[in-house]
Amino acid sequence: MCPDRAVLQQALERGEREGGSVEFKERLTRTVHLAEGRMESLAAQLRHRVLSGDGEATYVVGVTDDGGIAGISHEAFSESMDVLSLLAEEAGAHIEDVQTWGIDADGSASNRGGKSGVKGLVGVATICEGAVLDTDSEHIVVGTAGHVDHGKSTLVGSLVTGQPDDGEGGTRGYLDVQPHEVERGLSADLSYAVYGFGEDGPVRMDNPHRKSDRARVVEESDRLVSFVDTVGHEPWLRTTIRGLVGQKLDYGLLTVAADDGPTKTTREHLGVLLATELPTIVAITKADIVEEDRVLEVEREVERLLRDAGKTPLLVERHGVDAAIEEIDENVVPILTTSAVTMDGLDELDELFERLPKTTADSGPFRMYIDRTYSVTGVGAVASGTIMSGHVEAGDELLIGPMADGDFREVEVRSIEMHYHRVDEAKAGRIVGIALKGVREADIERGMVLLPADAEPEPVREFEAEVVVLNHPTRIGDGYEPVIHLETVSEAVKFFPEGGQLLPGDSGKTRVRFKFRPYLVEEGQKFVFREGQSKGVGTVTNITPE
Template sequence: MDSFLSLFDPNNCNDSADDFAIGNLNNQKALPPEPQVGNIEYKLKIVNPTNQRFEHLVTQLKWRLREGNGEAIYEIGVEDSGILAGLSQWDMTASLQTLQQMALKLGATTTILRERTLDNGRSVAEVLVRKIPDDQNNIEVRVAVLGNADAGKSTLLGVLTQGSLDNGRGRARLNMFRHLHEIQSGRTSSISHEILGFNSQGQPINYSYSELITAEEICDSSTKLVTFLDLAGHKKYIRTTIQGLSGYSPHHAMLVISSTAGVVGMAHEHLAIAIALNVPFFIVITKIDLVSPTNTLQSLESFLKQVGSRRVPLVIKSLDDVITAGANQLTENVVPIFCVSSVSGEGLELLLKFLHVLPPGISAKEKERLEQESPEFQIDENFKAGDVGQIIGGLLTKGVITEGMQMQIGPQKDGSFQNVMVKSIHRNRVPCRMVRAGQSAALCLNSYIRGLRNGMVLLKADSSARGCLFFQASVSVLFHATAIYQGYQTTVHIGNIRQTAVVVGIFPSNCIHTNERASVLFKFKVHPEYVTVGQRLLFREGAAKGIGEITQVFPLPYKPESE
């Protein structure tokens, strides 16, 4: 839904023929009718409600918060039909006070995002109501950071999470690197996690918030936590980048482009992958202190249309643009574009405001449904920590895992699973007792695992799961120079799985071309994996790319230990 204040603010209008805007909305005097579902609520006014009416309003707010996974947007001075009626100053003040009382009743906070005066002299306001769900420490949003090598991704993250500007020679990015060769080359080769918090008033909480602040204190002080996945930009690390997008299931992707280089290199590839995986994205143009972003902005318009994404770019120039972009990020085809400098700090405040209002990418109903399923933890990292034991890191895609839970891990080479117990859990480097669906964590197991590798899964102990070598998928080829036939080998990405697979059969014909769809039977080349029907699949080899969905799995037969 378009945020209503942009409808009548003339400063938000862009008359460029390139349509760098959501649309010519400033002449409209109404919003679409109030949505029946979702986290947005219209209220003409809420002045001196009776006790019964007040309780009803609180119940309504509770439902909207649940729909928004802890966040709700209230449009005050707007009728249910969407007409912008506006309120007198007295009625607006009283309505905002009532909304604040409603929020206090639920333990929530209110933040006025914007307030404007209409032509009739009356005012309208947009208010963010936020309440951390009872089963969470904060509202978490995962953002994957993409872009060409040397675009300034790690430097930008260093500035956002450390709270100090760069010196123009890469000082801010040093804290982002995990390996010596990354420091020496200045290029990210692995997936690193960084956090940025926001308090109830929208102020950023990073490592400059107070002296010697720790990651645990950032988490404890934040009502909203943005977890950045810093992905590699160089071509030779493309498989690691795809693994980050596929395995960690980010809610949003941030594509970073350098104004000095423009839209070149892996930027096209990264955007195509984000679109193929249905990840909402926004764009940040860096280094505007060196080169004006005008040419890059012009290239981006044709760039977005060439990909076939049918996205409309929106250059963020004001706070109104920020709120409009945040409201459209999940439901519309708008691509917000920020122009920033990590050296001068220009544009960073608007980017921080956007991250503050960025919605979680999963609805409360979907989250609740996933939590009720049997737990499935995808393993992306594994290591041994001295006397502590076996540590695994990854994403819990389904269910709930608690300390002391009996689990099973696999598949092994024969497709079997090994029984283990979860000794302890850490999230964002902080110990906790529970991890829920959609959250990433590090788990300590009670024993070392033979043949442990990334791509395995952790399941409930009483599950009768088996690994498989053969699986069938409905596949669409995005690009291939010739045709794909039986015997074709490619790297497939399924969640956290990355392995070479061989095309065993193609149905109903014996080949498949670009822009064609077919049912394809694959065989993992090296070892069995645990996959399920409905999982998304992405394959890539050179310039060839394809996407699909798994339709059938053929588990390996069970072999008793006596054999």
């Protein structure tokens, strides 16, 4: 018997009894169970179950009063979860977790979800005391970059757990994201790591793989720090660019290993960070495995690299954390030396992340470019990404698109999750998963955008831009076809430069046209383009609506 199936079996064996914490429901409907008088009674019943379970109750949905497995349709289960969420809120509680099983034709429960042969669903919802998370706390998002094996993920793993590395990259494993966690948990955890700060200092994770542990950090922290981890291998630079350009980041964290020094990939990652005008910190890692002279040599290499890019390096060891916090911007780059093994430099990073001001604004109407999509049994289509501006609440009417034909479609926000924790609303800078009603997961693509229902978006197939060619073997002429990364859009385009060509190191104007479909593009947005070894950056200056 798999562990998931055991959860259902244990709930059924405990049974529904007076004074117990388990409740059986075949289904819940808005018309019947939210009617005046009935809602108050059911909320009181839920409150009683939660108190009986010392702050936690178990609701089994899709079963009869005597615990017989009945199974209900996906639509009925989804409505039941909506109603249960409202009842929990009325009772001062919230849904912490939901697990579902498909019911086969013979009445047995399996883990096959919505696959063929399954006639319905049964689910176990865990209800916990306390309202859903208040998301008003300050929250900064840090994009990490660096060459493979330069200790980026290991450094972040030690930061979020407070545990030293074993010298073999052990803490790196804390940042792994398992596909089943995304599929089963309605995960919005695109950042892969989170920790926070409360009145008594850092709030770290004991076990980052445990959803409840991440939710605990979010709940206990006055300030949150999320890390958007990226890929260090050169073949996956596209993924790194998407991570850095497609999120609403407050800061960048670039790692350079003391035993290796800056590499070609280091220069490319730094170029992307600085081209997007993201305030960036450089952490020299692995200081424990080299002599001090080597650390100083790498420091000088990093300083030269920054000055060549027109930036001012600031050594934290020499000038202090206060100076780094006061001076950091798109032109001043703090540098500090760290070791995840000895934990040297991590206190300074903690202080920086605790005190650095949030750089992204919450103002403006709601907007979220979609980075990932998936479907969760009993919930439906989920769109994940970073909220770029404004805020969103459960129940909001939104637009999603543009679709391939340029149209936008009306949808409703069914629920919102942040770091495995269900929330009523979320603001700019939050990395969230939004369950949507009115659209199939198969119809949602990365690069689409969610907007308020009263917005009047115009799909764009072509725009003008100012670009800088960072690297190219020859010249860029009419019809040049790179891939551009703009917000979460990764799409093939054609360039038509003013004057007919652009040379390496040149800056100039070009017309840019999407090859296959339109997207939502706005003036002032920055992008990165690449094709083979060719790379450059640009800014949208004028748009041509479709």
